[in-house]
Amino acid sequence: MGRIERTLIRINAFLIGLMMVVMFLLVFTNVVTRYCFGFSIATAEEISTFLMIWITYLGAGLALREGRHASIDLFQDLLGDRAKKLIRILLGIVLIIFFALLCWYGSRFVNFSWATETIATQIPKGIPYLCIPIGAALFIVHLIFVFRKWVDRSWHDEVPKIFNESPEGEI
Numbered sequence: 001m002g003r004i005e006r007t008l009i010r011i012n013a014f015l016i017g018l019m020m021v022v023m024f025l026l027v028f029t030n031v032v033t034r035y036c037f038g039f040s041i042a043t044a045e046e047i048s049t050f051l052m053i054w055i056t057y058l059g060a061g062l063a064l065r066e067g068r069h070a071s072i073d074l075f076q077d078l079l080g081d082r083a084k085k086l087i088r089i090l091l092g093i094v095l096i097i098f099f100a101l102l103c104w105y106g107s108r109f110v111n112f113s114w115a116t117e118t119i120a121t122q123i124p125k126g127i128p129y130l131c132i133p134i135g136a137a138l139f140i141v142h143l144i145f146v147f148r149k150w151v152d153r154s155w156h157d158e159v160p161k162i163f164n165e166s167p168e169g170e171i
Helices: 003-036 042-065 074-078 081-113 131-152 155-164
Strands: none
Touching: 003 042, 003 131, 042 131, 074 081, 081 131
């Protein structure tokens, strides 16, 4: 696995982890202040919602690498090896096209919504919506890195190596 790919995975996973910690702290703090002190933090719910959406979009590519997306393989498994491989290639191309369109239209949506503000935090709505084009682009990059293994259905066998090994033996 190349250094660029490994770096991308680590940064992606780190950002998701950081967002999860911040989301947990916001929700926990808001619950404590609401039930123990009688007030609520107005922006905590909105920021937590945005973080959850960002985590979902940024995590889609990593979930692909780990084989965590739901799939129905029954019909593929009934086919011969050559037909199965051809279908997987076509599905991969369709996924890339879909996420490229999602990236394109997501960018347009960000641009369109930038002039309006969110209710609680008063930030441009384009900031939370940036997760759509960024997440779609990341998904494409992850799929391209594992495309051959994804087509051969051997990609999920190497998942633990992504986070546990490096050329030097350290993370």
